[in-house]
Amino acid sequence: MKRITLLFILISFFGASSFAQKIVGFGGELSIVSFKPNYRIWFSKTTGFEVFGGVASELEDLIPNDAEAGFKFLHALLYERTQRTYIGVVGKWKWIDVYETNKRTSLPIPGFIIGKEWYSKRIKRKGFAVELGYQFGSKEYEIYSPENHTFISKEKFEEFPLILNLRYSFYSKK
Secondary structure, eight states, rough: OHHHHHHHHHHHHHHHHGGSHHHHHEEEEOOOOEEEEEEEEEEEEEEEEEEEEEOOTTTOOOOOOOEEEEEEEOOOOOEEEEEEEEEEEEEEEEEETTTTTTTTEEEEEEEEEEEEEEEEEESSEEEEEEEEEEEOOOOEEEOOOTTTTTTEEEEEEOOOOEEEEEEEEEEEEO
């Protein structure tokens, strides 16, 4: 009896989302301090996942010499045929070039977002999205002299806390 109940629960859980809009998309995302190509997949009307990676900069020097990669887990609050409003969590890892040295440091950056995406379903499926959110991450690192490797000072890197992303994607049905 337990197996039949478990099977019924699984069928109803996966069966409900089988009629949903399952789409995958490749696109680009422009942020305040970064540019990232990404791959987004919507498993159902309400559940999505995104993987991204790209170049970024610090707010102080605005030179795109840092790399970052991460993921987003998305949940749609409102779904209509041509638009979707969603919330999500962001997890990314950033590799930072330490200022005026040839060293790198890295740090994890968690955050959360709220987004709105609009679709065009005419000839080709395209999507445009705006995302707002908050992220936090900081790391303290030591700077050494490149000549004699003596300690110079301690610096603290803090990630820019505001997330403002503009996305453009090309979608196809799964």
